[in-house]
Amino acid sequence: xxxxxxxxxxxxxxxxxxxxxxxxxxxxxxxxxxxxxxxxxxxxxxxxxxxxxxxxxxxxxxxxxxxxxxxxxxxxxxxx
Amino acid sequence: xxxxxxxxxxxxxxxxxxxxxxxxxxxxxxxxxxxxxxxxxxxxxxxxxxxxxxxxxxxxxxxxxxxxxxxxxxxxxxxxxxxxxxxxxxxxxxxxxxxxxxxxxxxxxxxxxxxxxxxxxxxxxxxxxxx
Numbered sequence: 001x002x003x004x005x006x007x008x009x010x011x012x013x014x015x016x017x018x019x020x021x022x023x024x025x026x027x028x029x030x031x032x033x034x035x036x037x038x039x040x041x042x043x044x045x046x047x048x049x050x051x052x053x054x055x056x057x058x059x060x061x062x063x064x065x066x067x068x069x070x071x072x073x074x075x076x077x078x079x080x
Numbered sequence: 081x082x083x084x085x086x087x088x089x090x091x092x093x094x095x096x097x098x099x100x101x102x103x104x105x106x107x108x109x110x111x112x113x114x115x116x117x118x119x120x121x122x123x124x125x126x127x128x129x130x131x132x133x134x135x136x137x138x139x140x141x142x143x144x145x146x147x148x149x150x151x152x153x154x155x156x157x158x159x160x161x162x163x164x165x166x167x168x169x170x171x172x173x174x175x176x177x178x179x180x181x182x183x184x185x186x187x188x189x190x191x192x193x194x195x196x197x198x199x200x201x202x203x204x205x206x207x208x209x210x211x
Contacts, residue, residue, distance in 0.1 A: 007108035013101045017134075020098070021141030027148065029156040032182060036161040036175055037140065043171060044136060045106050048129055049113040049121065056119050064114070064121040066128050073132070079168055080136070 008042045011035065048076055103130045140164060 011034050018029060018037060029037070049064075051072040056064045106129055110121045147160040158179050165171045 007105060007112050009105045010101070013098065013105070014137075016094075017098055017102065017137050018141045018144070020095075021138045022145050023142070024145065024149075024154070026154045027145050027156065028154060029144070030158075032158040032179065033144070033156045033161050035182065036158055036179060037144070037164075039175065039178055040140070040161065040165060040171070041133065041137060042105075042109065043174075045109045045129060045133055046113055048132070049110045052125065053113060053117050053119055053121070057117070062119050064119055064125050066124050069125050069128055077136075080165075 009038050011038050014038045014041060044080065047079075048072065051076060099130065099134065102133060103127070106130045106133060 014037055015029065015034055018034075019027070048069070052064045052068045055068040055072050056062070059068070061068075103126070107126055110126055110129070114121045143164055144156045144160050147163050148154065148156045151160075162172065162175055162179070165175050
Protein backbone atom coordinates (compact mmCIF):
# COMPACT_ATOMS: atom_id res chain seq x y z
CA UNK A 1 0.00 0.00 0.00
CA UNK A 2 2.78 2.41 0.91
CA UNK A 3 4.43 2.24 -2.47
CA UNK A 4 1.51 3.45 -4.54
CA UNK A 5 0.55 6.28 -2.20
CA UNK A 6 1.57 9.69 -3.46
CA UNK A 7 -0.85 12.04 -1.68
CA UNK A 8 0.46 13.05 1.71
CA UNK A 9 0.04 16.00 4.01
CA UNK A 10 2.38 18.92 3.70
CA UNK A 11 4.79 19.03 6.61
CA UNK A 12 4.10 22.72 7.05
CA UNK A 13 0.39 22.00 7.51
CA UNK A 14 1.06 19.20 9.99
CA UNK A 15 3.44 21.38 11.99
CA UNK A 16 0.81 24.11 12.36
CA UNK A 17 -1.93 21.59 13.00
CA UNK A 18 -0.09 19.79 15.79
CA UNK A 19 1.56 22.75 17.47
CA UNK A 20 -1.69 24.71 17.80
CA UNK A 21 -2.88 21.95 20.12
CA UNK A 22 0.16 22.08 22.40
CA UNK A 23 -0.87 23.31 25.85
CA UNK A 24 2.54 24.74 26.65
CA UNK A 25 3.75 27.47 24.34
CA UNK A 26 7.33 26.32 24.81
CA UNK A 27 6.74 22.85 23.35
CA UNK A 28 8.37 22.36 19.98
CA UNK A 29 8.76 19.53 17.50
CA UNK A 30 11.91 18.53 15.65
CA UNK A 31 12.13 17.64 11.95
CA UNK A 32 12.35 13.89 12.44
CA UNK A 33 9.25 13.88 14.63
CA UNK A 34 7.41 16.04 12.11
CA UNK A 35 8.21 13.63 9.30
CA UNK A 36 6.97 10.67 11.30
CA UNK A 37 3.80 12.41 12.52
CA UNK A 38 3.03 13.33 8.91
CA UNK A 39 3.32 9.67 7.97
CA UNK A 40 1.10 8.59 10.87
CA UNK A 41 -1.61 11.07 9.92
CA UNK A 42 -1.49 10.07 6.26
CA UNK A 43 -1.80 6.41 7.19
CA UNK A 44 -4.67 7.21 9.54
CA UNK A 45 -6.67 8.81 6.73
CA UNK A 46 -5.80 6.12 4.18
CA UNK A 47 -6.70 3.39 6.67
CA UNK A 48 -10.06 5.00 7.45
CA UNK A 49 -10.89 5.30 3.75
CA UNK A 50 -9.79 1.72 3.03
CA UNK A 51 -11.86 0.28 5.86
CA UNK A 52 -14.92 2.29 4.81
CA UNK A 53 -14.54 1.11 1.21
CA UNK A 54 -14.29 -2.50 2.40
CA UNK A 55 -17.37 -2.05 4.58
CA UNK A 56 -19.30 -0.62 1.64
CA UNK A 57 -18.37 -3.55 -0.56
CA UNK A 58 -19.32 -5.98 2.16
CA UNK A 59 -22.77 -4.42 2.21
CA UNK A 60 -23.01 -4.72 -1.56
CA UNK A 61 -23.30 -0.94 -2.05
CA UNK A 62 -21.45 1.36 -4.41
CA UNK A 63 -21.22 4.59 -2.42
CA UNK A 64 -19.23 5.17 0.74
CA UNK A 65 -21.30 7.30 3.12
CA UNK A 66 -21.16 8.33 6.76
CA UNK A 67 -23.18 5.19 7.59
CA UNK A 68 -20.16 3.10 6.70
CA UNK A 69 -17.88 5.54 8.47
CA UNK A 70 -19.91 5.20 11.64
CA UNK A 71 -19.47 1.46 11.51
CA UNK A 72 -15.69 1.44 11.07
CA UNK A 73 -14.85 4.41 13.31
CA UNK A 74 -14.90 2.76 16.78
CA UNK A 75 -12.47 0.00 15.83
CA UNK A 76 -10.27 2.45 13.88
CA UNK A 77 -9.87 4.66 16.93
CA UNK A 78 -9.18 1.65 19.14
CA UNK A 79 -6.47 0.54 16.74
CA UNK A 80 -4.57 3.83 16.89
CA UNK B 81 -10.13 45.96 23.79
CA UNK B 82 -10.71 45.94 20.06
CA UNK B 83 -7.27 44.40 19.82
CA UNK B 84 -8.48 41.15 21.38
CA UNK B 85 -11.25 40.90 18.82
CA UNK B 86 -8.77 41.28 16.02
CA UNK B 87 -6.55 38.41 17.14
CA UNK B 88 -9.60 36.25 17.74
CA UNK B 89 -10.75 36.90 14.21
CA UNK B 90 -7.33 36.11 12.80
CA UNK B 91 -7.13 32.90 14.79
CA UNK B 92 -10.48 31.81 13.44
CA UNK B 93 -9.22 32.49 9.97
CA UNK B 94 -6.11 30.48 10.62
CA UNK B 95 -8.15 27.54 11.90
CA UNK B 96 -10.32 27.64 8.82
CA UNK B 97 -7.30 27.80 6.56
CA UNK B 98 -5.72 24.84 8.33
CA UNK B 99 -8.92 22.85 8.05
CA UNK B 100 -9.15 23.64 4.37
CA UNK B 101 -5.58 22.44 3.86
CA UNK B 102 -6.34 19.28 5.83
CA UNK B 103 -9.52 18.70 3.82
CA UNK B 104 -7.68 19.10 0.53
CA UNK B 105 -5.25 16.29 1.32
CA UNK B 106 -7.97 14.07 2.80
CA UNK B 107 -9.82 14.39 -0.52
CA UNK B 108 -6.66 13.42 -2.40
CA UNK B 109 -5.99 10.38 -0.23
CA UNK B 110 -9.62 9.24 -0.52
CA UNK B 111 -9.45 9.56 -4.30
CA UNK B 112 -6.34 7.39 -4.34
CA UNK B 113 -7.92 4.75 -2.15
CA UNK B 114 -11.07 4.62 -4.28
CA UNK B 115 -9.22 4.74 -7.58
CA UNK B 116 -9.08 1.02 -8.21
CA UNK B 117 -12.37 0.23 -6.48
CA UNK B 118 -15.83 0.09 -7.95
CA UNK B 119 -17.23 2.37 -5.26
CA UNK B 120 -17.58 6.13 -4.95
CA UNK B 121 -16.78 8.08 -1.82
CA UNK B 122 -19.32 10.79 -1.08
CA UNK B 123 -18.67 14.27 0.21
CA UNK B 124 -20.17 13.86 3.64
CA UNK B 125 -17.85 10.97 4.28
CA UNK B 126 -14.82 13.06 3.36
CA UNK B 127 -16.02 15.96 5.50
CA UNK B 128 -16.45 13.75 8.55
CA UNK B 129 -13.12 12.10 7.97
CA UNK B 130 -11.50 15.55 7.93
CA UNK B 131 -13.24 16.40 11.19
CA UNK B 132 -12.12 13.11 12.74
CA UNK B 133 -8.55 13.69 11.60
CA UNK B 134 -8.66 17.12 13.21
CA UNK B 135 -9.80 15.64 16.52
CA UNK B 136 -7.29 12.83 16.24
CA UNK B 137 -4.41 15.22 15.71
CA UNK B 138 -5.45 17.06 18.86
CA UNK B 139 -5.16 13.75 20.68
CA UNK B 140 -1.77 13.15 19.05
CA UNK B 141 -0.52 16.60 20.05
CA UNK B 142 -1.57 16.20 23.68
CA UNK B 143 0.05 12.76 23.90
CA UNK B 144 3.27 13.86 22.20
CA UNK B 145 3.56 16.85 24.49
CA UNK B 146 2.99 14.66 27.54
CA UNK B 147 5.58 12.13 26.41
CA UNK B 148 8.17 14.84 25.80
CA UNK B 149 7.41 16.42 29.15
CA UNK B 150 7.76 13.07 30.88
CA UNK B 151 11.24 12.75 29.38
CA UNK B 152 11.97 16.27 30.69
CA UNK B 153 12.23 17.71 27.21
CA UNK B 154 10.38 20.61 25.63
CA UNK B 155 10.96 19.35 22.09
CA UNK B 156 8.99 16.43 20.69
CA UNK B 157 11.33 13.95 19.00
CA UNK B 158 11.07 10.73 16.98
CA UNK B 159 10.96 8.51 20.07
CA UNK B 160 7.81 10.27 21.23
CA UNK B 161 6.12 9.52 17.91
CA UNK B 162 7.14 5.86 18.20
CA UNK B 163 5.63 5.83 21.66
CA UNK B 164 2.45 7.29 20.18
CA UNK B 165 1.97 4.34 17.80
CA UNK B 166 3.21 1.65 20.18
CA UNK B 167 -0.20 -0.06 20.37
CA UNK B 168 -0.43 -0.87 16.70
CA UNK B 169 2.22 -3.43 15.78
CA UNK B 170 2.48 -2.95 12.03
CA UNK B 171 2.26 0.85 12.24
CA UNK B 172 4.95 0.89 14.90
CA UNK B 173 7.18 -1.29 12.73
CA UNK B 174 6.58 0.90 9.70
CA UNK B 175 7.34 4.10 11.58
CA UNK B 176 10.49 2.62 13.13
CA UNK B 177 11.70 1.49 9.72
CA UNK B 178 11.03 4.91 8.25
CA UNK B 179 12.98 6.51 11.07
CA UNK B 180 15.91 4.10 10.64
CA UNK B 181 15.90 4.76 6.90
CA UNK B 182 16.00 8.48 7.60
CA UNK B 183 18.95 8.08 9.96
CA UNK B 184 20.85 5.95 7.45
CA UNK B 185 20.23 8.50 4.71
CA UNK B 186 21.55 11.26 6.91
CA UNK B 187 24.67 9.30 7.81
CA UNK B 188 25.57 8.61 4.20
CA UNK B 189 25.23 12.28 3.29
CA UNK B 190 27.37 13.19 6.28
CA UNK B 191 30.02 10.68 5.26
CA UNK B 192 30.01 11.99 1.72
CA UNK B 193 30.50 15.53 2.95
CA UNK B 194 33.30 14.39 5.23
CA UNK B 195 35.14 12.48 2.50
CA UNK B 196 34.82 15.47 0.22
CA UNK B 197 36.40 17.66 2.88
CA UNK B 198 39.19 15.24 3.75
CA UNK B 199 40.13 14.72 0.14
CA UNK B 200 43.28 16.64 -0.63
CA UNK B 201 42.85 18.93 -3.62
CA UNK B 202 46.09 17.77 -5.28
CA UNK B 203 45.18 14.08 -5.05
CA UNK B 204 41.56 14.26 -6.04
CA UNK B 205 41.80 11.50 -8.66
CA UNK B 206 41.88 8.43 -6.45
CA UNK B 207 38.93 7.79 -4.09
CA UNK B 208 41.05 6.02 -1.45
CA UNK B 209 43.91 8.46 -1.77
CA UNK B 210 44.40 8.86 1.99
CA UNK B 211 44.97 5.18 2.69
